[in-house]
Amino acid sequence: MKKSVWLVLVMISALGIGWLVNQNAPSPGRADKAVxxxxxxxxxxxxxQDEVEALGTVKANESVVITPKVSDLITKIYFNDGDIVTAGQLLVQLNDAQQQAQLKLAQVQLAENRRELKRIRGLVESRTIAASEQDRLQTLVDSAIAQVEVANSAVNDRQIRAPFSGKLGLREVSEGGLVTPGTLMTTLDDIATIKLDFPVPERFIAQLQPGKKVQASAVAYDDKVYSGEVTTVDSRINPQTRAVTVRAVMPNPDNQLLPGMLMKVKLIKQQRExxxxxxxxxxxxxxxxxxxxxxxxxxxxxxxxxxxxxxxxxxxxxxxxxxxxxxxxxxxxxxxxxxxxxxxxxxxxx
CATH class of the missing domain: 2.40.420.20 (conserved putative lor/sdh protein from methanococcus maripaludis s2 fold)
Incomplete structure (x- = not known):
């Protein structure tokens, strides 16, 4: 009898615990419905922007190596490393004492011939002498003018001037040094505007034409984006890389971009909303x-x-x-x- 009572009590307890657990358990889908x-x-x-990314190389808009045309000693240098110069500015003066003397001699001879020609013209008009004498003196005047131009050219050859405005490189010569044709004096780059050359895969060639916009950034100035536009697409495709070289031009007002720099380029093929x-x-x-x-x-x-x-x-x-x-x-x-x-x-x- 006691065993039966205990069995009934155990069953009732189990049913009660199950009911409590069932009441506290979440119903199916309740978690899904929680806010x-x-x-x-x-x-x-x-x-x-529909873009093509590439790596490009900066080039100067104009770039030259400054060298003399003649052999002579340097008497004066008028620039320092990295100077910004204007077109025609005197950079280096070579010894021109002999050429200056020859120029003065030619100028004196020209002045003498012109005075003689002026005097003869009056005599020809009065028929004192033949007209052929006037022609001979006119030839001498023309020859003297040519001699002055030759002497003046020799003087100018010893004045090394900037062919265009730009930024100079390092000075490679000193006063008193002897230079010859081909001697490196310095370099000159026009970088107010730079050229940016970069390769583009040939599959995009149909979408390439002058006027396309580009955006570029350099490792040295990661936070700055430079804008420009395509000016030229090369006429040949590289058979090894199957890419065509595209040239863009962009302003460089602070002269931050230097020739030879590597830039990350984005060519904007299309822009829309x-x-x-x-x-x-x-x-x-x-x-x-x-x-x-x-x-x-x-x-x-x-x-x-x-x-x-x-x-x-x-x-x-x-x-x-x-x-x-x-x-x-x-x-x-x-x-x-x-x-x-x-x-x-x-x-x-x-």
Missing amino acids: VEVVVYQADMHSI GLLIPESAIVPIQERHQVYVVTADNKAQQRDVTLGLRSRGWVEITDGVQQGEYVITRGLMKVRDGQSVIPKPAESFN
Whole structure:
């Protein structure tokens, strides 16, 4: 009898505990229906750039090596390393004492011949002497003019001047030194505007033409972007790389970009408006892509979307989301289709 009573009591206790556990356990789907906080972003239209990336090399707009045309001693140097000079500015003076003397002699001879010609013209008009004498003196005057020009050219050859405005390189000569044709004195680069050469794969050649915009940055100035435009597309494709060289020109007002620099280049093939959302809103499912859109009644709605271009954490949506709708960017792991959510705004688009 006692055993029966104990058995009944044990069964009653087990049933009571089971009922309590069942009351405290969550019902199926309760977690799914819980309201969760999510971060959302409002889909909007933004400028999209279809780009080709490449590495380019900076070249000076104009570049020369300053060398003398004649052999002689340097008497004076008028520049320092890295000077900014203007076109025609005197850089180096060579010894020209002999040439100056020859120039003065030629000028004196020319003046004498001109005085004699003027005197003879009066005599010819009065028929005192024959006209042939005037012709002979005119020839002497013309010859003296040529001699002056030759002497003046010899003087100018010993004045080394900047052929164009630009920035000088290092000074490689000293006063009193003997220079000969081909001796390196310094270099001169016009870098107020620079040329940027970079290769582009041949498959893009149909989209390349002068006027296309480029943006470039250098390792030395990572936070600065330089803008320019394409001026020339090479007439040949490199058979080894299957790429064509494109040349762009861009201003360099601070002379920061130097010849030989390596730059990261973005060639903008096309620029248009597109609907962009953060890439973090995309849920990849095999070959498909989905997003969660927050409806007007704060419900999460799962949708298939079609993607366009991607760029630095952003993705273009060509189908599946409308402008102005809110997509969930954070909290996706806690969200189910049809679940109530508390949306919070995302950071503004940059």
